[in-house]
Amino acid sequence: MSDLLIIAEKLTKKYKENVAVNSLNLEIEKGEIFGLLGPNGAGKTTTISMLDGILRPTSGKIFIKGIDIDKILYKVKDDIGFAPQESDIYKRKLTVKEYLIFFGHCHNIWGGKLKNRVEEVANKTGLSEHKNKYVNQLSGGLKKRLILATSIIHKPEILFVDEPSLGVDPKGRRDIRMILKLLNNEGTTIIINTNYINEAEILCNRIGILKKGNLIACKSPDEVKQLNSDKQQISIETNNNNLLTDFLNIQNYISYEIQNNNVIININRNDSTGFMQKLIRFLYENNILTNNLRIDEKSLEDIFIDITQ
Ligand SMILES: Nc1ncnc2c1ncn2[C@@H]1O[C@H](COP(=O)(O)OP(=O)(O)OP(=O)(O)O)[C@@H](O)[C@H]1O
Ligand SMILES: [Mg+2]
Numbered sequence: 001m002s003d004l005l006i007i008a009e010k011l012t013k014k015y016k017e018n019v020a021v022n023s024l025n026l027e028i029e030k031g032e033i034f035g036l037l038g039p040n041g042a043g044k045t046t047t048i049s050m051l052d053g054i055l056r057p058t059s060g061k062i063f064i065k066g067i068d069i070d071k072i073l074y075k076v077k078d079d080i081g082f083a084p085q086e087s088d089i090y091k092r093k094l095t096v097k098e099y100l101i102f103f104g105h106c107h108n109i110w111g112g113k114l115k116n117r118v119e120e121v122a123n124k125t126g127l128s129e130h131k132n133k134y135v136n137q138l139s140g141g142l143k144k145r146l147i148l149a150t151s152i153i154h155k156p157e158i159l160f161v162d163e164p165s166l167g168v169d170p171k172g173r174r175d176i177r178m179i180l181k182l183l184n185n186e187g188t189t190i191i192i193n194t195n196y197i198n199e200a201e202i203l204c205n206r207i208g209i210l211k212k213g214n215l216i217a218c219k220s221p222d223e224v225k226q227l228n229s230d231k232q233q234i235s236i237e238t239n240n241n242n243l244l245t246d247f248l249n250i251q252n253y254i255s256y257e258i259q260n261n262n263v264i265i266n267i268n269r270n271d272s273t274g275f276m277q278k279l280i281r282f283l284y285e286n287n288i289l290t291n292n293l294r295i296d297e298k299s300l301e302d303i304f305i306d307i308t309q
Contacts, residue, residue: 003029003030005028005029005064005065005157005158005189006026006028006051006062006063006158006189006191007027007028007061007062007063008024008025008026008027008050008051008060008062009025009060009061009063010024010059010061011023011024011047011050011051011059011061011062012024012057012058012059013043013046013057013058013213014058019212019213020043020046020213021043021046021047021050021057021210021213022212022214023060023214024060024213024214024215026208026215026218028189028191029189031184031187031189032189032206033180033184033189033190033203033204034190034191034192034206034207034208035191035192035193035194035203035204035206035208036048036192036194036207036208036210037193037195037200037207037208037209037304038209038210038211038308039211041212042210042211042212042213043210043213044162044193045085045162045193046213047193047210048160048162048191048193050062051064052082053069053073053076053080054082056070057070064076064079064080064158065079078107078154078156079156079157080156080158080159080160081151081152081153081158082151082159082160082161082162083148083150083159083164085162085163085166085193087143087147091136092135092136093136094134094135095131095132095134095135096130096131096132096133096138096149097118097132099135099146099150100117100118100121100122100149100150101114101118103150103153104117104118104153104154107153109153109154117153117154117155121149121152121153122149124149124152124179124183125145125146125148125149125152126145126175126179127142127145127146127149140167141169141172144165144167144168144172144176145172145175145179148161148164148176152188157188157189158188158189158190158191159188159189159190159191160190160191160192161180161190161191161192161193162192162193163193163194164176164180164192164194165177165194165196165199166195177202177203180192180203181203190203192204197299197300197301197304198300198301200221200300201221201300204221205220206218206219206220207219207220207221207224209304209308211307216307224303225297225298225299225300225303227303227307229269229298230269231266231267231268231298232266232267232269232272232295232296232297233264233265233266233267233295233296233298234267234272234275234276234279234293234295234296235262235263235264235293235294235295235296236262236265236279236290236292236294237262237263237290237291237292237293238263238283238288238289239288239291240286240288240289241258241261241263243286243288244263244283244288245258245263247282248263248265251275251278253267253268253271254267254275262292272295
């Protein structure tokens with residue numbers, strides 16, 4: 001049997017003339033943490049909302065565990081948890097505990113089983129000591145935890161999380177990553193939207209990059225880093241940058257810029273070895289001293305900005 005949990009086929013959402021998501025094809029396997037990245041307005045929330053059945057596509061199909069969710073969503077309702085990007089839940093005058101109980105009832109969990117689940121979930125999400133606080137009085141970071149807690153009260157097999165760390169401080173972001181990692185280790189398949197590139201890099205085994213509604217890459221973080229990998233940057237700091245730039249000006253296959261005392265050279269990877277030999281000979285023959293010489297690989301964030309702008 002295939003381990004495919006989610007299949008999206010030609011998934012499209014149009015708002016009048018605006019194509020928010022354009023013919024997206026996606027397959028997600030059991031056990032994955034799949035991250036959707038993309039600039040603001042790229043279609044991440046629209047995509048995740050369609051995948052979990054909250055928003056109806058204009059066209060295209062979604063299968064969860066082989067079930068066409070447009071026809072029989074109720075069959076997989078309890079297999080899915082959704083932590084939205086925004087929620088007005090914390091406007092209500094309920095305590096954290098009452099809120100978790102309410103969400104448990106929505107999934108038909110009652111009595112002792114629910115009591116245990118509320119304890120477990122509050123523990124897992126770091127809300128134990130806040131259980132009796134009113135949700136409208138929680139800090140922003142705790143509200144995010146509460147949204148996450150409500151989405152896992154029924155132990156879903158698949159969890160959709162939309163920007164779980166937005167507006168959360170660095171320590172809180174790390175905590176949320178740990179909670180998600182723990183859930184994944186326990187067997188939950190996770191689909192996460194995020195604008196934090198390092199969150200995606202640390203958590204996800206695959207990432208999809210959306211640009212204006214189109215899925216332009218769908219690979220592991222390392223594979224995404226190889227995109228545009230024909231380019232390399234060499235960074236060098238010397239005691240005679242004038243002489244160095246005279247040399248660089250006659251190498252017509254490179255470009256460079258100076259930042260503080262650093263000369264940043266952009267070069268095609270294929271030309272890099274030959275250039276380095278020439279450069280080192282030039283520095284040696286002209287008695288130029290270097291404080292710092294580095295070959296920089298592009299970060300995931302660099303690649304993300306390159307391919308989405
Ligand atoms: N209810 C709606 N009515 C009309 N247009 C919408 C609606 N919801 C989203 N859109 C449009 O669809 C596109 C995708 O929006 P979406 O919220 O999915 O982007 P996003 O990638 O989640 O952005 P962000 O990073 O800001 O959360 C945008 O152009 C947005 O204006
Ligand atoms: Mg969004």
